[in-house]
Amino acid sequence: MKHADFIVISWVLSFVPIALYAWRNARRARQLDPFVDKSDKPWT
């Protein structure tokens, strides 16, 4: 494997997990939303 491969893998690994985690969180929030009302969401 060339130097460039290592570099690309590093950069991909530094951002993809973040995106995946964020996406899963958003999905979880949407799943839970029907079961709560506004008082449970003090940030809104």
Next chain:
Amino acid sequence: MSTSRVVGIARAVAAKDLRIEWRSRVMTNQVLPFAAIVMVLFAFALDNDGILQRVAPGLVWMATLFTSLVVVQRSFAVESADSAIDALRLAGVPSQGVYLGKVAALVVQLVVFETVLAVLALILYRVNVDLHGAVLLVTTCVLGSLGIAALAAVYGGLSVAGRGRETLLPLLLLPAVAPVLIGATRATESAFGSDGARVAEGWPWVGLLAVFGAVFLFGGTLGFGPLTDE
């Protein structure tokens, strides 16, 4: 809550734990043979007399760590049967006393272990120890056991009762105990004379073990009560 009361509780808890162990003979009949088997298996796995002699300190302390998991589980399983530990708390018994008692009992049991393991190392791995080395070895065993026991009592209290908790103890305890492992094995290397280590070089590591033991004991005394409060 006075110091003398805490010490009294600690002594009572430690005496109770040790008496239970003595009567049930689980230590002598099951756990010691387990430790012996582990030492023999190391020889099968490593298959080299010179290497065995060199790594004997590490093997002794790894065997100690694995055995401590079993010992701690048992120490707290005894409490959760019949919810004995909840009864103690409801009766207003200070948790610091319970914690210190548990630690004391664990230290005694671990020191017994390590003595047997060290003797096995002398026999099986052909390690040699002179008088100065023996003094160093005993001190290392006591202080190393203190560090392990202080941490194990904290995480042991957490990992008992309830499903899926038993496997939590190794995950929490083994990383936390790493500094003790490093200090104890380096000191033991000096005691055994492994790889040319001299006995005098071991004493600084013993000092380090004392610091770890004190820190963990202090943290555990504070944290045990709130942590096991359920």
Next chain:
Amino acid sequence: MSNATTSVPPPTRTAATRNLGLIAIVGSIILALLGLFFTAEDVDQGSSVRIMYVHVPTAWVAYLAFVFTAVCSAGHLWGKKHSLNLDRLAGASAEVGVIFMGVTLVTGSLWGRLSWGTYWQWDPRLTTTAFLFVTYVGYLAVRGLGGTQQQRAKRSAIVALFAVLEIPLVHFSVLLWRSLHQEATVLRPNGDVTMDGLMLFSLIFGVAVFTVIFAWLVLHRNRVLALVDAVELRGIDAALEARRAEEVPS
């Protein structure tokens, strides 16, 4: 249900997180341009220094996350209200920290393969990082033990404080341990390089960008955890209501 998800904004978004998210994305693009194209290669390390522009920021964020977890844990334990929000922040921060710690270990290993020829070295920094990773996986396991939310909070907070206490102890003992082996640092360069202006700027810029990403992730996760706790409480309330309804006197 799935039709609605694309047009409705996520329940955890606010103006603040939307702005943070935009800053994070724009910042990441700029960082990539800087790190991968505009900066020069290092005199000694060559192109492998480009990994540093993500490795150093993720390492920094991982440690920041764990310190933040410890601070929130202390705030929960010693605060008058024993705030569950602080507990959830601690948990969210630890999750993000574990992710970044894992990434740090992998990118560090890849960098090491290029620079040292090996995937691993037993030096204090790396070893402490690996140790912390396992420790915080354990912390997350403790968070999942069940019980009431207050029990979870108190339990986790104490474990977090023990974990933070371990950091200097482990680092110091590994340092003493490795000093016995007297490895020549000349033969094994560490990550510290002398950098020119743009390289240094890119590194610091990377740290800033990833800190923004950290804040964005923790805010969203904290809100999701609040929803999880709220749903649990509502479920308990509903069960209590049903129980009381059964006791209608005949």
